[in-house]
Amino acid sequence: MTEKIFGYFNDDGTKFNPNLKPAPALCATCRKNDNPAYETACNLTRHDQEEDIFICFAYESLRGSEESQAILKEMEQYLNRKYGRSE
Numbered sequence: 001m002t003e004k005i006f007g008y009f010n011d012d013g014t015k016f017n018p019n020l021k022p023a024p025a026l027c028a029t030c031r032k033n034d035n036p037a038y039e040t041a042c043n044l045t046r047h048d049q050e051e052d053i054f055i056c057f058a059y060e061s062l063r064g065s066e067e068s069q070a071i072l073k074e075m076e077q078y079l080n081r082k083y084g085r086s087e
Contacts, residue, residue: 008043018043024054026071031060053078 008016023033023046032038038058045056055075061067080086 008047016047018047021046024049026054026056026059029062030056031062032058051078051082055079 008018010016027033027042027046032042041058042056045058046054049055053075055078057072057075059068059071059075061071
C-alpha cells in the first residue's frame, strides 16, 4: 500500500508550514488573497522569498489595474537594479 503525503515541502524534501510565516502586507490588498483557488500558489510564493521586498508577479490590486501595474513595475525595477539590468 502506498502512503499518501500531504502538505508543503522544500526542494530538499523538508516539510514546512505556511501558516508559520506571516503574509506580507501586499497580500492584504490583492484580489487573490483568501481565494482557495490561489492558496497553494500564494503560499509557495510567500515561502520562496529571499528578496528585500516581496515580489509577486501574480499580484492584482483590489484598487484596479492601474495600481496593479504600478506595483508590478516597482517590483520589476527592483529586480533590474539588483541584477544590474537596464530598463
